[in-house]
Amino acid sequence: IVAVEDDRTGTSLETLKRAIMDNLFYLQARFPSVASRNDFYMALSYTVRDRLLQRWISTAETYLQQGSRTVCYFSAEFLLGPHLGNNLINLGIRQEVEEAVNELGLDIEELLNQEEEPGLGNGGLGRLAACYLDSMATLEIPSFGYGIRYEFGIFDQEIRDGWQVEVTDRWLRYGNPWEIPRPEVRMPVKFGGHTRSYTDSDGHYRVIWDAHHVVEGVAYDTPILGYRVNTANTLRLWRAEAVESFDFQAFNTGNYYGAVRDKITSENITKVLYPNDEPLQGKELRLSQQYFFSSSSLQDMIRIYLQHNPDLSKFHQKFTVQLNDTHPAISVAELMRLLVDDHHLDWNTAWNVTQHTFAYTNHTLLPEALEKWPIALFQYLLPRHLEIIFEINQRFLDQVRLHYPGQSDPLARLSIIDESGERYVRMANLACVGSYAINGVAALHTELLKATVLHDFYQLYPERFSNKTNGVTPRRWVVLSNPGLTGLISEQIGDGWIKDLDQLGQLEPLANDHHFRACWGKTKHDNKVALAEHIQAKTGIIVDPNSLFDIQVKRIHEYKRQHLNVLHIITLYQQIKDNPHLDITPRTFIFGGKAAPGYFTAKLMIKLITAVGDVVNRDPDVAGRLKVVFLPDYNVTFGQRVYPAADLSEQISTAGLEASGTGNMKFSMNGALTIGTLDGANVEIREEVGAENFFLFGLTTPEVQALGAKGYQPWDYIQSNPQLKRVLDLIASGHFSHGDTNLFQPLLSGLWNQDKYYLMADYQSYIDCQQQVSQAYQNREQWLAMSILNTARMGKFSSDRSIQDYCRDIWHVSPVIIKLNG
Numbered sequence: 001i002v003a004v005e006d007d008r009t010g011t012s013l014e015t016l017k018r019a020i021m022d023n024l025f026y027l028q029a030r031f032p033s034v035a036s037r038n039d040f041y042m043a044l045s046y047t048v049r050d051r052l053l054q055r056w057i058s059t060a061e062t063y064l065q066q067g068s069r070t071v072c073y074f075s076a077e078f079l080l081g082p083h084l085g086n087n088l089i090n091l092g093i094r095q096e097v098e099e100a101v102n103e104l105g106l107d108i109e110e111l112l113n114q115e116e117e118p119g120l121g122n123g124g125l126g127r128l129a130a131c132y133l134d135s136m137a138t139l140e141i142p143s144f145g146y147g148i149r150y151e152f153g154i155f156d157q158e159i160r161d162g163w164q165v166e167v168t169d170r171w172l173r174y175g176n177p178w179e180i181p182r183p184e185v186r187m188p189v190k191f192g193g194h195t196r197s198y199t200d201s202d203g204h205y206r207v208i209w210d211a212h213h214v215v216e217g218v219a220y221d222t223p224i225l226g227y228r229v230n231t232a233n234t235l236r237l238w239r240a241e242a243v244e245s246f247d248f249q250a251f252n253t254g255n256y257y258g259a260v261r262d263k264i265t266s267e268n269i270t271k272v273l274y275p276n277d278e279p280l281q282g283k284e285l286r287l288s289q290q291y292f293f294s295s296s297s298l299q300d301m302i303r304i305y306l307q308h309n310p311d312l313s314k315f316h317q318k319f320t321v322q323l324n325d326t327h328p329a330i331s332v333a334e335l336m337r338l339l340v341d342d343h344h345l346d347w348n349t350a351w352n353v354t355q356h357t358f359a360y361t362n363h364t365l366l367p368e369a370l371e372k373w374p375i376a377l378f379q380y381l382l383p384r385h386l387e388i389i390f391e392i393n394q395r396f397l398d399q400v401r402l403h404y405p406g407q408s409d410p411l412a413r414l415s416i417i418d419e420s421g422e423r424y425v426r427m428a429n430l431a432c433v434g435s436y437a438i439n440g441v442a443a444l445h446t447e448l449l450k451a452t453v454l455h456d457f458y459q460l461y462p463e464r465f466s467n468k469t470n471g472v473t474p475r476r477w478v479v480l481s482n483p484g485l486t487g488l489i490s491e492q493i494g495d496g497w498i499k500d501l502d503q504l505g506q507l508e509p510l511a512n513d514h515h516f517r518a519c520w521g522k523t524k525h526d527n528k529v530a531l532a533e534h535i536q537a538k539t540g541i542i543v544d545p546n547s548l549f550d551i552q553v554k555r556i557h558e559y560k561r562q563h564l565n566v567l568h569i570i571t572l573y574q575q576i577k578d579n580p581h582l583d584i585t586p587r588t589f590i591f592g593g594k595a596a597p598g599y600f601t602a603k604l605m606i607k608l609i610t611a612v613g614d615v616v617n618r619d620p621d622v623a624g625r626l627k628v629v630f631l632p633d634y635n636v637t638f639g640q641r642v643y644p645a646a647d648l649s650e651q652i653s654t655a656g657l658e659a660s661g662t663g664n665m666k667f668s669m670n671g672a673l674t675i676g677t678l679d680g681a682n683v684e685i686r687e688e689v690g691a692e693n694f695f696l697f698g699l700t701t702p703e704v705q706a707l708g709a710k711g712y713q714p715w716d717y718i719q720s721n722p723q724l725k726r727v728l729d730l731i732a733s734g735h736f737s738h739g740d741t742n743l744f745q746p747l748l749s750g751l752w753n754q755d756k757y758y759l760m761a762d763y764q765s766y767i768d769c770q771q772q773v774s775q776a777y778q779n780r781e782q783w784l785a786m787s788i789l790n791t792a793r794m795g796k797f798s799s800d801r802s803i804q805d806y807c808r809d810i811w812h813v814s815p816v817i818i819k820l821n822g
């Protein structure tokens with residue numbers, strides 16, 4: 001008897017081919033000859049989705065049955081990246097599907113590139129959330145991701161005449177096969193209005209919130225499949241809908257706008273992601289977005305909880321919530337409101353539940369990124385929460401007063417309310433007061449948190465503080481991005497490393513193996529050739545894959561110092577102009593990154609990069625030995641192309657300012673060597689790979705602080721360094737701006753006068769270090785050995801290790817093994 005495989009779950013060649021064609025027919029209502037590439041992409045995606053649904057449903061069922069303790073990851077951003085390729089890897093059916101697609105006369109790469117990536121995040125914070133979802137599922141941890149389903153994600157970036165231009169990201173225009181709408185999961189979210197209090201029949205003090213308007217949060221679920229496990233967790237993203245999407249009365253009176261006003265204003269809440277990656281803009285809509293998803297998520301958790309437990313005083317034993325920075329910190333006040341006002345718990349019980357539910361992760365030390373909201377805005381938008389925050393703060397300060405008898409300063413600093421000048425609600429303080437655990441994202445960052453911005457809280461609650469160094473998922477960032485390297489590694493040590501990254505250590509001895517080094521080098525070269533083709537296709541610039549690929553990709557920000565990188569390029573350029581026969585290591589400088597639309601200096605930095613590129617790339621003296629490329633629209637798909645092709649990873653932020661960095665980990669895992677400062681996770685990468693395999697330069701954090709304290713004069717460094725002066729003068733001369741001496745004035749005067757990020761102080765050390773890099777690159781065997789050792793020693797930086805740390809030290813949650821039913 002020929003066993004006929006189930007069309008929905010079978011993975012044999014014939015079954016897959018039939019399933020793809022069935023989905024093209026029954027879901028896309030298309031037959032092959034008229035079907036578009038998107039039709040085939042959709043048909044394939046549904047075919048793959050079918051094969052993870054069984055896991056998804058079995059997982060949900062098991063969690064319900066077992067009532068497992070569950071982690072909820074609250075994040076305003078999830079930078080997921082394209083799903084199809086990742087799900088093929090995690091299901092372990094990449095080969096089978098590629099064969100089926102080929103037999104149908106289609107090209108899997110084309111179909112993979114058809115997917116619009118869900119750009120529901122800005123940068124590091126959003127991508128970390130996505131890596132953590134992958135690891136929580138792979139480690140079989142019962143968990144939910146909760147966030148916002150923005151209709152428009154991070155803008156698409158185009159470069160026109162060297163300048164960034166933002167283009168709306170209509171990622172949903174062709175539909176999204178990876179989400180399941182849950183129209184019945186709707187949560188009412190109130191805004192504005194007033195509160196009134198009364199004493200109820202049992203003499204309890206009760207508060208009613210008469211809201212100005214109500215918006216409904218509607219759930220959209222995306223399966224998050226683990227790697228080679230049966231677990232598929234859920235990412236629940238909320239979309240805002242009007243309670244009444246059409247007002248017939250208004251319509252009948254001919255007030256057509258009135259008829260849809262509610263619909264428009266409500267839906268505006270989840271219309272678009274705020275494209276800022278550090279600088280704060282106290283916009284009302286931003287606070288509305290934060291409250292909207294925090295409230296919808298907490299209401300949903302209480303709904304799920306009450307299905308099995310009537311007693312909410314034990315809510316924190318079932319659920320724990322990780323606050324991804326302060327963006328969801330309003331949740332602390334919202335859980336109190338839900339427990340006290342809606343479920344009539346007494347204040348102390350509710351506070352005990354709240355404090356044992358939340359844990360807070362800080363991702364930045366930049367003062368301008370620490371969120372604080374004007375009291376007036378709170379009064380207007382969230383009047384009941386303001387009352388609750390005042391009550392929380394009063395009770396908190398009563399405690400603090402015991403700790404600091406007669407001292408007002410610590411109280412003023414610790415208070416959730418900033419009383420100086422216009423009054424604000426400090427969201428980091430609310431998060432710290434309302435959480436049982438507080439962590440930074442790299443060892444240095446956590447120490448700086450304890451010593452600076454959260455020092456007072458550390459004094460008060462030292463036991464709550466811990467470090468949780470970031471990590472990245474090796475599934476997307478090695479297996480999916482770098483199949484060549486994956487094959488080479490697994491050939492040598494098996495594929496256990498994909499779920500246990502410390503096994504990469506077994507590669508160490510091979511660093512001394514000439515043949516393995518050659519294979520390693522070839523893999524890297526093949527990736528560089530592929531990237532070179534992509535660069536030519538996207539920008540028309542021809543780059544030499546034999547040159548050193550020196551890459552800096554991350555959000556554009558002065559503290560990340562992309563402009564210091566440019567100073568190095570101009571230094572090399574001048575050396576060549578001075579002596580065209582100079583023996584220089586040919587380099588290709590590749591940049592990528594978006595600037596927040598309102599961040600003028602960052603946009604000018606992009607223009608500087610493209611302007612210098614235009615001149616250097618065409619200069620006959622340079623003769624192609626230096627190439628400068630700004631590759632537009634840096635996103636997850638872009639990252640998957642660029643990390644495997646790098647020789648040198650630029651991690652050159654001012655010491656003390658990059659909380660961790662995660663690109664640094666992705667580069668090193670793919671065999672790139674790092675040039676960097678002792679900042680963020682660079683410190684730990686250097687510890688793991690060995691100082692001899694890391695190109696270190698620049699001031700340390702204490703040195704930066706000391707220089708700042710004693711009064712930093714950037715001009716002193718320029719005066720005493722002719723090479724540096726010549727570089728700045730060349731920019732000022734208009735050499736890179738068609739003679740326009742004004743264009744880069746704002747950048748130059750910032751460096752001459754203030755140089756807030758110590759570029760002048762670090763310039764010479766950086767240049768000297770880059771010289772060492774060029775020399776090292778000349779010694780191919782040595783470079784390959786260093787590259788192999790970098791990858792071999794990256795075990796610590798798997799997001800699986802990070803999540804295991806959170807489970808052990810903060811969440812106290814254990815894996816639940818899923819058995820597939822039916």
Ligand SMILES: CCc1ccc([C@H](C)CC(=O)N[C@@H]2O[C@H](CO)[C@@H](O)[C@H](O)[C@H]2O)cc1
Pocket residue numbers: 122123124125126128276277278279280281325363364369371441470658659660661662680
């Ligand atoms: C209010 C606007 C705003 C938006 C996003 C943010 C994020 C915290 C910025 C961010 O992405 N931080 C990065 O987080 C990464 C993950 O932990 C770290 O690796 C980076 O060092 C940090 O800059 C701050 C302020």
